[in-house]
Structures are given as C-alpha cells and as structure tokens.
Amino acid sequence: MIxxxxxxxxxxxxxxxxxxxxxxxxxxxxxxxxxxxxxxxTIVCGISFVLVIGAMFYFMWKYKKRSDEDRTSPLTHNGRxxxxxxAIPAVFLMLFFIQGEIDFVKLSxxxxxxxxxxxxxxxxxxxxxxxxxxxxxxxxxxxGEIAPLLVVPKGQPVRLLMSSKDVxxxxxxxxxxxxxxxxxxxxxxxxxxxxxxxxxPLFCTEYCGDEHSSMLAVVKxxxxxxxxxxxxxxxxxxxxAGETIEAFGEKVYKAMACNSCHNPDASVKVGPGFGGLxxxxxxxxxxSSLTVDENYLRESIYQPNAKVVAGFTPQMPSFAGQxxxxxxxxxxxxxxxxx
Amino acid sequence: MSDDSxxxxxxxxxxxxxxxxxxxTEKPVTTDGDGHAEGVAPEKSYLTASRGVMSWLVTVDHxxxxxxxxxATMFFFLVAGLLAIALRTELFTGQQDFMSAATYNKVFTLHxxxxxxxxxxxxxxxxxxxxxxxxxxxxxxxxxxxLNLLSFYVYCIAAVMLILTLVLGSxxxxxxxxxxxxxxxxxxxxxxxxxxxxxxxxxxLTGVNFVVTTHxxxxxxxxxxxxxxxxxxxxxxxxIQIMATPVLAITLFLLVIERTLSVGIFDPAMGGDPxxxxxxxxxxxxxxxxxxxxxxxxxxSELITVHSRKHIFGYRAIAISxxxxxxxSFFVWGHHLFVSGQSELAGIVFSFxxxxxxxxxxxxxxxxxxxxYGGSIRYTTPMWYAIVFLWTFTIGGxxxxxxxxxxxxxxxxxxxFVVAHFHYVMVGGTVVAFLGGLYHWWPKMFGxxxxxxxxxxxxxxxxxxxxxxxxxxxxxGHQGMPRRYYAYLPEYEVMHQVSTVGAWILACGLxxxxxxxxxxxxxxxxxxxxxxxxxxxEWRTASPPIEHNFHATPQVTGSPYDFPEIDKSGKH
Numbered sequence: 001m002i003x004x005x006x007x008x009x010x011x012x013x014x015x016x017x018x019x020x021x022x023x024x025x026x027x028x029x030x031x032x033x034x035x036x037x038x039x040x041x042t043i044v045c046g047i048s049f050v051l052v053i054g055a056m057f058y059f060m061w062k063y064k065k066r067s068d069e070d071r072t073s074p075l076t077h078n079g080r081x082x083x084x085x086x087a088i089p090a091v092f093l094m095l096f097f098i099q100g101e102i103d104f105v106k107l108s109x110x111x112x113x114x115x116x117x118x119x120x121x122x123x124x125x126x127x128x129x130x131x132x133x134x135x136x137x138x139x140x141x142x143x144g145e146i147a148p149l150l151v152v153p154k155g156q157p158v159r160l161l162m163s164s165k166d167v168x169x170x171x172x173x174x175x176x177x178x179x180x181x182x183x184x185x186x187x188x189x190x191x192x193x194x195x196x197x198x199x200x201p202l203f204c205t206e207y208c209g210d211e212h213s214s215m216l217a218v219v220k221x222x223x224x225x226x227x228x229x230x231x232x233x234x235x236x237x238x239x240x241a242g243e244t245i246e247a248f249g250e251k252v253y254k255a256m257a258c259n260s261c262h263n264p265d266a267s268v269k270v271g272p273g274f275g276g277l278x279x280x281x282x283x284x285x286x287x288s289s290l291t292v293d294e295n296y297l298r299e300s301i302y303q304p305n306a307k308v309v310a311g312f313t314p315q316m317p318s319f320a321g322q323x324x325x326x327x328x329x330x331x332x333x334x335x336x337x338x339x
Numbered sequence: 340m341s342d343d344s345x346x347x348x349x350x351x352x353x354x355x356x357x358x359x360x361x362x363x364t365e366k367p368v369t370t371d372g373d374g375h376a377e378g379v380a381p382e383k384s385y386l387t388a389s390r391g392v393m394s395w396l397v398t399v400d401h402x403x404x405x406x407x408x409x410x411a412t413m414f415f416f417l418v419a420g421l422l423a424i425a426l427r428t429e430l431f432t433g434q435q436d437f438m439s440a441a442t443y444n445k446v447f448t449l450h451x452x453x454x455x456x457x458x459x460x461x462x463x464x465x466x467x468x469x470x471x472x473x474x475x476x477x478x479x480x481x482x483x484x485x486l487n488l489l490s491f492y493v494y495c496i497a498a499v500m501l502i503l504t505l506v507l508g509s510x511x512x513x514x515x516x517x518x519x520x521x522x523x524x525x526x527x528x529x530x531x532x533x534x535x536x537x538x539x540x541x542x543x544l545t546g547v548n549f550v551v552t553t554h555x556x557x558x559x560x561x562x563x564x565x566x567x568x569x570x571x572x573x574x575x576x577x578x579i580q581i582m583a584t585p586v587l588a589i590t591l592f593l594l595v596i597e598r599t600l601s602v603g604i605f606d607p608a609m610g611g612d613p614x615x616x617x618x619x620x621x622x623x624x625x626x627x628x629x630x631x632x633x634x635x636x637x638x639x640s641e642l643i644t645v646h647s648r649k650h651i652f653g654y655r656a657i658a659i660s661x662x663x664x665x666x667x668s669f670f671v672w673g674h675h676l677f678v679s680g681q682s683e684l685a686g687i688v689f690s691f692x693x694x695x696x697x698x699x700x701x702x703x704x705x706x707x708x709x710x711x712y713g714g715s716i717r718y719t720t721p722m723w724y725a726i727v728f729l730w731t732f733t734i735g736g737x738x739x740x741x742x743x744x745x746x747x748x749x750x751x752x753x754x755x756f757v758v759a760h761f762h763y764v765m766v767g768g769t770v771v772a773f774l775g776g777l778y779h780w781w782p783k784m785f786g787x788x789x790x791x792x793x794x795x796x797x798x799x800x801x802x803x804x805x806x807x808x809x810x811x812x813x814x815x816g817h818q819g820m821p822r823r824y825y826a827y828l829p830e831y832e833v834m835h836q837v838s839t840v841g842a843w844i845l846a847c848g849l850x851x852x853x854x855x856x857x858x859x860x861x862x863x864x865x866x867x868x869x870x871x872x873x874x875x876x877e878w879r880t881a882s883p884p885i886e887h888n889f890h891a892t893p894q895v896t897g898s899p900y901d902f903p904e905i906d907k908s909g910k911h
Contacts, residue, residue, distance in 0.1 A: 007434075007826065008433065008824075008826045008827055008828050009433055009434060009826070009828070009829060011828060013828075015828070015829065015830035016818065016819065016830060017818060017830065018830045018833065020811070020814030020815075020818070020834060021814075023817075024817075024818060024819060030746075033746070034746050034747060034749075034750055037744065037746060037747055038741070038747055038750075038817070041740060041741050041744065041747065045737040045738070045740060045741070048733075048737060049733055049734065049737060052704060052705070052708055052729075052733050053729070053730060053733060055708050056708050056711065056726065056729055056730075059708065059711035059712055059714070059716075060711065060716060060726065063647065063711060063712070063713060063714045063715060063716050064716050064718070065715045065716055065717050065718075066715070070648070070715035070904060071715075071904060071905070071906035071908075072647070072648045072649050072713055072714050072715050072902070072904045072905050072906060073649065073712060073713025073714070073905070073906065074650065074905050074906055074907050075649075075650070075652065075709075075712065075713060076650045076651070076652065076653075076654065077652060077653045077654070077655070077656070078652075081709070082653055082656055082702070082705075082706075085701070085702065085705045086698055086701075086702055089697070089698060089701050090698050093694040093697055093698070093740065094694070096694070096740060096743075096744045097690060097691055097694050097743075097744065097745075099744070099746075100690060100743075100744035100745040100746045100747060100748075101687050101690065101745055101746075102746075103745070103746030104677075104683065104686065104687070104690075104745035104746045104749065105683065106746075107746060107749060108683045166519070166523065167519050167520040167523060168517060168519070168520065168613055170678065170753060172753070172819070172821060174750070174818070174819025175819075177749065177750040178749065179678050179749050179750065179752055179753070180678050180680070181678050181679045181680055183607075183613055183614055183679065183680055184519060184607045184608070184613065185607025185608075185612070185613070186607075186680065188680050201819075201828060203819070203821045204821070205752070205753040205754065205821040205822070206517075206753060207444075207512075207513050207517070207520070207822075207823040208520060209444070209511070209520065209524065210440045210441050210444065210511075211440060212440075212444075212823060212824065213440065213823075213824035213825050213826045213827065214440075214826070
C-alpha cells in the first residue's frame with residue numbers, strides 16, 4: 001500500500017460550493033465567459049427538452065387508447081416540419097460551436113507578459129517550481145499534512161509549463177475552468193489570470209494509478225504586492241524560531257514526501273521504515289554490512305543507490321540540490337529521534 | 340414423457356440435414372394467422388425441435404444462438420452491474436470505506452471493460468438482433484449460420500480471457516487501456532487487451548453476417564424502403580463493426596507488441612507517442628459508441644409504432660440518419676482529445692464534426708415523438724420503456740452538445756459530467772431500449788406473456804433509480820468532481836449519496852426485470868403468434884417460431900408500419 005500523499009479530506013481549501021444549483025467561484029479571467037456559455041446551453045437545451053418531452057406527454061395523454069375502434073392518423077411525413085426541425089437546431093448548434101471555438105482559442109493563447117511557473121507531475125504528486133527558486137519545498141502544511149502549493153498573483157497572467165515524469169496526468173483547477181493533459185515526453189501549458197483572492201483545489205483528472213484521487217494541490221491567489229513574499233515563504237524551508245530541530249526535521253520529511261516510501265515507525269513500505277533505523281547494523285545487497293550513521297544517511301539521500309540494503313530495489317531518486325545542509329541536519333536529527 | 344422424447348429424437352434426426360427440411364418448407368403452403376400450415380399438424384418450435392445440451396452447443400439456428408448470446412450477455416450485465424453497486428457504495432462517503440484505492444481501481448476497470456466488451460456491444464446486435472433479424476427479413480436463417488455459431492464461441496473465448504485477468508492479478512487501467520500507464524502496470528493488461536481483441540473478431544463476424552443477410556436474404560417484395568427500421572439500424576451497426584473493429588484490433592495488438600517486445604510505439608521513454616494510442620483507440624471506440632446505441636434506436640422505432648398503432652413518422656429520415664450517423668461517427672474521434680494537447684485546429688474541426696452528428700440524432704428523437712401524434716397508444720411495458728428512453732436519451736443527447744462545445748469541454752472533460760452523459764446514452768439509451776425490446780419480443784422468443792403490472796413497476800423503478808443516480812452526476816461534474824476518484828472532497832458528499840441511493844433503486848428495478856422475464860418463461864400465459872397485432876414479418880410465424888422460421892416464404896406487399904387501425908378515409 002502506497003501512502004496517500006495528501007488525503008482529500010485534509011486539502012483544507014474552503015468548499016467551492018455545496019449546492020448543485022450554484023456555479024463555482026469565477027476565480028479566473030476564463031471563468032465568466034465559460035459560465036455564460038454554460039448557462040446559455042442550459043437554457044437552450046432546457047427549452048428543447050421541455051418542448052420535446054412536453055409534446056411527448058401531451059400526445060401520450062391525448063392519444064391514449066380509448067377503444068378498439070380507435071382510428072389513427074395516416075400521417076407518415078411532413079417535409080416542411082422535418083426541414084424546420086433539422087435547420088433550427090443546426091443554427092443553434094453552430095452558434096454554440098462558434099462561441100466555444102472563440103473561447104477555446106483564447107484559452108490556447110497566453111499573453112506575452114505571463115509569468116512562467118513550472119509544474120512537474122509524477123505518481124502521485126505535483127512539484128511546483130518558481131523561476132530562480134528551488135523546486136521541492138513549495139508546500140503548505142495543512143492539519144499535519146503537506147500539500148503542494150501553487151501561489152499566483154491576482155490580476156497578472158500566469159502560464160504553467162507542465163511536464164510529466166511517468167504517465168499521463170491532467171491538471172485541473174475547477175475555479176479557473178482550465179484543464180490540460182500533462183503527457184510525458186512533451187511540454188503542455190495552460191494560462192489564466194486569477195481575479196479572486198483565496199485558496200482553491202487543484203486536481204489530477206487523468207487516471208494515473210493507485211493514488212490518483214490523492215494527487216491534489218492547493219492554488220493560493222494573493223495580492224500582487226504580496227506575491228514575492230508569499231513565494232519566498234512557500235519555497236523557504238527553514239527552522240522557525242523556537243522550533244526544535246526534530247520538529248523541523250519532520251517538516252522536511254513531509255515536505256520532501258519522504259513519507260511516500262518511508263514510514264516513521266520500523267515497518268517497511270517501499271523503502272525501510274525510519275523507526276529504530278539509526279545505529280542499526282544492516283546487510284547490503286553487495287554482501288557487506290554497515291551500521292547506519294550520519295554519513296550513511298547523508299549518502300543515502302544524496303546518492304541513494306550507492307549502498308542499498310538487501311531486500312530493496314534501487315529506485316529512490318536523488319535529493320542532491322534539493323535538500324540543503326541545514327535541512328539535512330534536521331532530517332538526520334528527526335530520523336535519530338524515531339525509535 | 341418417454342413418448343415425447345422419442346418423437347423429439349426422430350425429429351432431431353429428421354432435421355439433421357438442413358437441406359431436406361429446407362426443401363420441404365419451400366413448398367408453397369397457405370398459412371393462417373398463427374403461422375400454422377392448414378391441414379398439417381403444428382410443427383415443433385425451435386426450442387423443442389431437438390433436445391439435449393449438444394443440440395444447443397452445436398446449433399446453427401440463429402434463434403438459439405441469439406438466446407445463448409442473450410443469456411451470456413445478461414450474465415455479464417449482472418456481474419458488471421454488481422461491480423457498479425460496489426463502486427457506488429464505496430462512494431457513499433468521501434473517505435475510504437471498505438475498498439482500498441487499488442481495489443477500487445480494479446473494480447471500476449472491470450465494470451467498464453465487461454459492460455462495454457461483453458455486454459453492451461454484443462447485447463442488442465448479437466442477442467436480440469440475431470433472433471429477430473432473419474425473422475424480420477422473412478429469411479430462414481442468417482447468410483452464414485456456422486459463422487454465426489463461430490462468432491458466439493469467439494465471444495466466449497474473449498469472455499474467458501477477460502475473466503482470467505482476475506486470476507492473473509491486476510488490471511487497473513480503466514477500460515480504455517491508456518498508454519503509457521497500461522505499459523507500466525500489472526501483467527494482466529496483455530490478457531485483457533487480447534480479450535478485447537478477440538471480442539472484436541466476434542463483433543466483425545456478426546457484422547459480416549448481418550450485412551450479407553440484409554443484402555441477399557430479404558423476402559420477396561421487401562425493398563430497402565420496406566425494411567423495418569430495426570433492420571436499418573442493425574445494418575448500419577454491422578457496417579461500423581466491420582470497418583472500425585479492425586482498427587481496435589491493430590491498436591491493442593501494437594500495445595501487446597510494445598509490452599512484450601519493447602518496441603517503442605506509444606511509450607515516450609522508448610521514443611513512442613502516448614497520444615497516438617488515444618487517436619487509434621478512439622478511432623474505433625467512438626464509432627463503437629454508435630455500435631452500442633444504433634441498435635437501440637432500431638428497437639425504439641419498432642416499439643413506438645407497434646404500441647401506438649401508427650406509421651413511423653419520417654421513415655426515410657430515420658433510415659438515412661442511421662447511415663449518416665454511421666458515416667460521420669468515423670470522423671469525430673478527436674473530441675475525446677480536446678485537452679490532450681492535440682493541435683487547436685484539430686480540436687476546432689472535431690468540434691464542428693461533432694455538432695454535425697447531433698443533427699441526425701435530433702431528427703430521430705423528433706420523429707419518434709411525432710409518431711405518437713394521432714395514435715392510439717397502448718401502455719404496455721415495452722411502451723413504458725420506450726417513453727423512459729425518450730426522456731433519458733433526450734437528456735443524454737442534449738448534454739452531448741455541452742461536451743461538443745470546445746471551451747465548455749475543457750471544464751467538463753474527465754469529470755462526472757462525462758460519466759453522467761455517457762451513462763445517459765449507454766444505460767438510459769441502449770439498456771432501456773434493450774429492456775423494452777426484451778419485453779416486446781419475449782412472447783415471440785418463448786411463447787409466453789410476462790406479467791404486465793410487474794413489468795410496468797420495473798420500468799418505473801428503472802426510471803426513478805436511473806435518473807436519481809445520474810442526473811446528480813451532471814451537477815457533480817459542473818462542480819468540478821473528477822472521475823475515477825475513490826475518495827473526494829467533502830463538498831461533493833451529499834450529491835454522491837443521492838447518486839448511490841439511486842443506484843440501489845436502479846438495481847431493484849433491474850432485478851425485477853430479471854424476475855418477471857424468468858417468471859414469464861416458467862408460468863406466463865401462452866402467447867399468440869402476434870400478441871401486439873404487429874405487421875412486421877417476425878409476427879407472422881408461431882410463438883415461439885418453428886425451427887425454420889416460416890412454413891412458406893413470406894411475401895411483402897407494403898410497409899411494416901401499415902397497421903389496420905390507420906384511418907385512410909381522409910378524415911384525419
């Protein structure tokens with residue numbers, strides 16, 4: 001069983017709406033136009049439905065069998081009527097097609113001054129990277145769980161440049177009405193201008209395996225003047241004042257998604273559990289044996305496949321360049337503290 | 340009893356040589372209303388003409404093959420339906436209840452794969468279609484009876500292969516087997532795709548048989564314009580089966596080759612293109628949507644005319660629109676890929692073509708409603724189902740317009756809106772038509788009437804249950820609820836619960852259908868040859884029909900919808 005990176009019930013975004021009759025928040029420049037078209041479709045389709053089903057019910061009542069002597073209409077066709085009911089829907093369909101096409105072209109054309117934010121999708125997490133800042137720690141702690149955090153400034157176009165490390169994922173922000181498949185082997189992008197402050201959920205909508213339902217993130221729209229500070233805060237993983245080194249280490253453990261593969265107790269998940277690991281003597285796949293100490297832990301995080309404990313496959317990615325010395329110290333202190 | 344079986348044995352020997360019987364029945368004999376030849380002892384029906392398990396297993400009688408298909412497809416409908424109930428029950432709350440994520444993924448994959456490949460695609464054409472097509476054409480059998488039997492066994496092999504995936508371990512790709520996920524996950528993928536590949540061959544064989552039968556074996560006087568619309572629908576379906584299914588076969592085969600020989604076709608890690616798979620897959624699977632729904636259209640045309648005693652409104656428009664849908668359906672596959680990263684221009688072209696296919700579909704619905712005008716409507720169970728169909732299919736069709744609209748599709752793609760839309764078409768359309776067809780032709784198949792009250796209650800339960808389940812899902816979809824999630828945000832919980840309760844009601848309705856149909860066979864009243872006073876040819880022989888369908892080749896002199904009640908005096 002693979003860990004739930006972030007359980008949906010702990011995503012911590014305010015509910016977008018809990019009434020089926022309400023539309024979602026119109027939090028991006030694309031939303032209002034799409035909602036308008038959605039309503040127009042609903043009105044036209046609603047009227048069509050009432051006309052068709054209304055006629056059906058009227059005929060059902062009017063032409064119910066009265067007696068065995070009933071005589072029925074010899075009507076077999078009516079050219080004018082048939083032309084009308086082909087042509088009139090065709091006109092409406094073309095109107096919808098044209099409006100849908102106009103909005104779709106807008107969705108596909110990001111303005112030149114858009115801010116680029118990179119997003120990498122993999123089973124089962126989103127990694128968000130701001131220009132010039134380190135990737136792995138753009139996260140927010142919610143109720144003890146860590147969610148990837150996408151901070152965007154209000155009123156400024158943003159382009160998400162997306163790629164996938166494994167299978168097809170799809171990035172979907174319902175409040176923004178944008179969605180795009182993230183296909184491995186190429187870049188995909190979506191763009192939007194957020195127009196409402198707040199936090200909104202981000203989903204994966206292309207089935208990608210066991211924890212597809214948990215591949216969520218939080219979008220946080222902030223005032224443009226706060227954007228730089230928010231990004232800095234979100235991408236900074238530092239020991240807070242008064243925070244113990246072990247508590248900070250646990251934050252690093254969750255922020256780097258170590259918990260996807262390593263349990264805080266001694267039980268084995270994808271990799272060995274951390275409980276009681278420090279000081280233990282382990283035998284390696286090459287037959288040698290060693291005692292787990294600070295240097296072995298550091299090496300295993302930066303060069304995971306250098307020495308692999310017997311019984312495990314070498315599949316851990318390297319965290320070199322993602323975890324700095326201070327975070328490493330805290331992480332080792334945290335592992336040491338786990339019994 | 341012993342006397343009876345002796346007689347049957349003699350009969351079995353007698354009919355062992357098809358040719359002998361065929362020449363016998365070709366002698367011109369006048370028939371009465373019940374299809375019994377005058378002055379000749381009533382011939383045994385196809386059900387009793389020969390006995391024993393072997394007489395079924397090696398039969399080349401289209402009616403028996405049709406029944407075997409019906410039993411098999413309904414069994415898989417039950418299996419996949421129970422899986423659906425399990426899924427909906429798990430979704431009753433937003434958290435994990437009794438299934439792990441991995442189990443949920445396997446269950447929804449099996450639900451989809453079994454429903455599509457083992458139930459919906461073969462149920463109406465190979466089940467009901469096999470039974471009624473030759474009868475409606477006035478033929479003794481399909482053109483290639485042995486090929487027909489072969490198609491059934493090929494289907495059985497496919498079914499075994501798909502079931503084997505349960506034993507072989509995991510199949511958790513969804514019924515679409517999208518790459519590169521399907522390349523990276525469990526080994527059962529090869530068995531499952533080969534199963535779908537084999538099922539495709541069964542589909543092709545049935546299609547070939549129906550096309551040739553329709554072209555070559557129509558009764559004298561049955562011009563193309565006098566064919567029942569059910570035949571037009573089955574014919575259009577058969578054309579799609581022949582032309583589209585090979586593409587699926589090739590696609591799945593390439594997938595197997597990529598997995599086993601590591602040739603890079605769809606996997607970007609080896610230089611392949613994952614979107615290519617989606618193009619290939621939907622090039623089959625979009626026309627396949629019409630393989631699923633067109634036969635349902637055919638059934639509805641029969642039900643509405645017969646039970647309202649009216650000539651179909653716009654015969655030509657309905658017949659031609661079936662063929663038009665079949666043709667256009669080959670050019671709309673790209674609407675499944677609007678957000679996949681295909682070029683914007685391709686998206687626009689596919690959106691346009693998708694709107695084009697909406698027009699012939701709308702024409703059909705309008706024509707059915709107009710058929711009711713001036714009729715004398717009998718509220719039998721098949722008619723109830725036809726009315727349920729008009730309601731649900733109209734919703735299914737109209738919500739397709741939302742999804743065809745490019746910008747709206749971006750928001751709704753891969754959400755519950757899509758799930759609701761295709762269930763409205765596949766269940767509210769095809770399955771409801773299938774159930775109506777079963778009630779309509781059950782007296783012909785088994786010579787027994789079902790209980791009308793129980794039948795109507797089943798239609799009502801199906802209607803209420805179905806709409807409760809799936810109408811809510813449109814709202815879930817526009818609120819952004821993605822599909823294939825086993826756990827979800829709390830704000831979606833209420834609507835999920837309503838939907839789950841609806842699924843339970845729907846299940847009760849479907850079990851009642853099963854019960855009434857079985858009860859009819861066991862202890863229903865005997866049916867006359869033509870209980871609905873219909874005009875099409877299948878009602879001109881006994882119920883159940885004799886082994887070779889007709890004592891004399893029927894002559895067709897007019898429309899299959901020319902009911903005696905129609906007032907030709909000019910007063911209307």
